[in-house]
Amino acid sequence: MHGVVVSQKLGLNKLGGKVRHFKPLTYIHLGAHIPDRLIFQTGLNFPRPKRRRRRPAKSCEQCRRRKIRCDLGQPCNGCVRARVSMECSYRDGSSGDAAAVPAKSRELASTETHPEAGEEVVIPRQPSRPEAGDDVPLTNQESLLLSNASPSQPLVSAPASSSTCIPPHTPRLRHVPEKTKLFGQTHWLHTAERFPISGSFHPVQVEPWFNDAKADLIETLQEARNLRFALKKQNAANLEQPIRDLRETLPVKETCDDLIRCYLRTFEPMYRIIHVPSFWNEYSQVWVGEHASTLQPVFLVKLSLILAIGTTFKEVSDDAEANHLWRLAQTWIQNAQWWLTGPSEKTTYNLDGLQVFCLLLLARQTTFNCRGATSWLSSGSLLRAAITMGLHRNPKLFPGLSLYQREIRARLWTTVLELSVQCCLDLGLPLNFSDIDYDACSPSNYDDPDLDSGSEPTPKPMDTPTDSSLQIMLAQSLPLRVEVIRLLNDFRHQQSYEKALEIGTKLRKACRDVAAFFHSSKVTDGSFADTCGLRPNMFHRKLMDNQLRRFIMFLHRDFMLQARADPRFYLSRKICVEAALVIASSDKGANLNQPLQRWEDTWRLALVGRGLFKCSLNFDAMLILSLEVITQLQDEAAPSYEADVLGEMAKAGRAPLIQVLESMQEQLTQLIARGNTSLKRLLFVNAHLTQIRALESGQPMKQAVYEAHAQTLRNCVAVLRETTAGATPQDSKEKVPREGVPRHIAN
Template sequence: MQSKPYSVVDGAQLEANSAMLEAASARRRAKSHGAKLLQEPMPGLRESIPAKGICDQAIDGYLRTFESMFRILHVPSFMREYDGYWTQAEPAQTEFLMKLTMVLTIGAIFLTDRSMANDIKKTARNWVYAVQWWLIGPTERDAMSIDGVQVFCLLLLARQTSALGGTASIITEALSKLSFTIGLHIDPRFHTTATPFESELRRRLWLTVLELTTINSLNSTLPLLLSAGDYQVPPPSNIADSKLGKTNDSVTPQEQRTKHEELDCSLQIMLAKSLRLRMQIVRELNDASRESSYEKVIALSNSLQTHCRELAAYFQPDKTEGQNAPMTRGFHEKFLDTYFRRLILFLHRPFAHQARHDARYLPSRKICLDSSLIMASHTEAMDLPHTALDDFSSCCISGSGLFKGALGQDVILGVSLEIVTQLEEEGLSDPRHVSTRTDPLVLLAQSYRKPLVQYLRHVREQWKQVILLAGRIEAMEARHDVKTTMLETIRRVLRECTAFLRESPAYGSGGDVACEWMDDTSPEAIDAIYFGFDFNALASPSPSDF
């Protein structure tokens, strides 16, 4: 059989290619037309951005707090785009707008002008919905990039720092899958087309993904699916962002800087040293199929306490360097110390409950109390509404889970449990107790409890979870009827809350009241507290109920 001339075959091939391209173009246009109405869930996104002065303050708040711990952005690149956005040299890319809105959401909690912060928070909920739509909605293909991972990470931080409600588990799972899709879990050396800039950014982002995934697993109690040991990605280099440019042919660590000088990745590298241990602890805590042995808990706790000491040493200035020593960064030190000690508290809490009946576990009871008090000490200066808040206190008021810090239920319940246990051991829970109030042993016990009760009274002025617990403790110490005292406490607090709501700007406006002190308590939990709550059961609980 005689073959066709080459020119005929070549012409047919060209026609086939042309037809394929035409069909692909028609397909893309049809899909684009079908999703046209779904592309922009918030059409006024650009118009919702606040004035530049407010944005400057919010961005500064984010950069001085979370960016150093969780490296997400290349700051010079972000700021160049930010400056271009205001000069309107060129239209802002959607990816940049997504980053900007999330940075503003996070940074707004640190604004000193609370009215500005509340205005941003009202808009932030719509920003979050728009970002989620862009990430996992019809436009998810546009987010399959380094930019998409950055937006995902910022979204997770925004949801938890602003307590915007809902669960971050779906977002975390989507972030993990996207990280695998673009190969963040692979050593950048094997990405032959990656520039030194992109390789460094990949290493930073992979660590951040692991950190945020671990924190979300801890907050949600869901299994931690990622493991740092399964992927051999080297840590980032300790270089400043200003030394890392997109056009650089190579990246060289700035070796002339001392180890005590804070570089842009120094804190992230410090955290990476304990990452595997923390992931192991979270995995152990969330494993419902088996109980951890006490020996293993002690070993994990001791290892983490070693990292706590290393962390404290990291934030101490080197006295031998005089004026060149770095300043202690209060926010980071308090946040990370709270994070580590919260893990220690969770490890020992099951055994602390058993210490009432088994003396072998008394060390766990003491460790839980010590951890709770250390975390509580980070908000001692908080005195609403009379004093200006530092960054950590602002985070505690606005955040949820780990980001609630010393105002979280874990710390409050840890201190309350110790007080209630002591009172029960002394027999003060029984009004028929006949010990004299001048008994030296009773006075000694009261003096020991005094700092604990003072903490609860201090937090009571700042937070609502402690109200019933503090009321019960006061009733037990005064040998009053617990049920009557707690009902009176609830009546008084409800009247105070009603007065507060009526004074708020949102009262009568028909909109949502932006109450920064509200946590992510579910409606079911509120119903249980105020409607049909079993006060008889609450009047005589045991520590195991906590």
């Protein structure tokens, strides 16, 4: 495939700058070939001499009058920058939508990307697409016009607008020697590019002051990047070989007990992986000297991963203890990866190995500073491993399986599907597996001790909470979420609005069912603090609700992005914004300045988690809320300084969204002060809040956004410097061996 290689310097234009391949267009002037008399009369009249029509203007009237380039949008960028978006119009009776179609089609003809500094972008040339009807012979076009023309009908038919389907996003490819990545259909880039300011610092369009200040911005950005990498490297534990005696790395029994209880009260009720009574029986042998040598290595690997997940939620005495446990968790996770991919592959080809795989995938997304957060490849391998073990088939087809074995297989299969679907949504990649490819049943409503009995007791009623209730409830909506993944990643067909509304309605009902279940279970805000069992608590309610609403948000997001130009999609816009608002408000008002010991579980998870496990600080929810507020401000007329009831109502309607964004801004700032090195969310939310304030006050947006962006970077650099200066160097750590950690993993 031939391509055009485009190089782009480092700057803010990487956020939204477009790299386009323009191809020459051939214009066919039908008016020069179709006689006027043949259109309006019949008979043997001779046609008039051919005359050439004037080429239609390729810009709106306002941009043509100002003599600037127009992107044919509705409204175009020029009118948006001039704050006259409501006046954007086109000649020859064309609407902005019709004029924007060819512009958009040319943009969609190539693969775009927003590269990092010094990256190269390969834009594959696609075969030229002729305009509608260009491949039809001219005589056929004449006869078509002659047969349909009438004095009351226009000669050029308007494009069909009755369809409520939209095309999928054009994929974006990051193609550099050190990293190649496809930005899928649910990637945040597709939302971020809709902001009129983010990434619009094109060298031709920016003011002179920006070129003078860009060098300072690049220098600050590079320093922030270097500090982030230094902190990550300083906090990382590099395991060069598997741990020989994993038991030696365990903390004291009291600490291990607390870490196990933290895992059991958080993730195990939702992702059923272990049988709790059996696990406690084996765990008790770890601390008995005569039985310690007989422990299976696979159990120690499972135990270490459970402890690693528990480090996120343990109530520590101070930050030093938290850092110590987080570093231990990294060594346990890396050791589990060694065990899974080591030479003894046959020892992992069983249900114990599958349990380790599930725990590893969960631990990599929920622990501090863990490497390898891109989990789609791992989840795909996990899914295929489960299929090769037959977990996708109905356990009742195998009469030799006991009740315990059937239920463990059903629970593990549901967990595998949950993790796989979740990873596909996070990265915008296909599942390659549908609900017609398996017939395994959902787990039955049993408590774990019920499976140890010799008989087969009857499952408890569904309205009775058990150890499996939460997993069963999530499994009820699993076919819907699998269908959402399929629809979002189907690049061969357009997305159907009616189908999205149908699935979205069912998912919203699932959200109501979750709320009703927790209400009937009498779950209180403090229930999670004093329980170590598998009963539902507020942590589960928030996480399950966010899980379902993320699918609703992504299902309607593409239609929401089209709603400004097409009012038929307004309902999707409303539903998408509501879902984003619920997600972002789940921890509204959280005070992360207080000691870590007083943090709630969802706050702790937001500090270290990724994807779903970022909880209320979800990046896509933040972008959607910001875009909604900015879109409302742009849809309004020029700012008026007179009393306006409608304006006051609109301002009051935007206030809750802005308050949530400001709360996210404050929490992200506090997380960076706590040691989180991710700056992207904070930079975006600061830029968008600055843009919102500039729109409300009628001030120039571009300079305000740049100054806010630069100031945020400087503040982050100052915080990262303090964190780096206060951290203990690795060399000094080696001189003080930590409790329970062998010398070969002390660094």
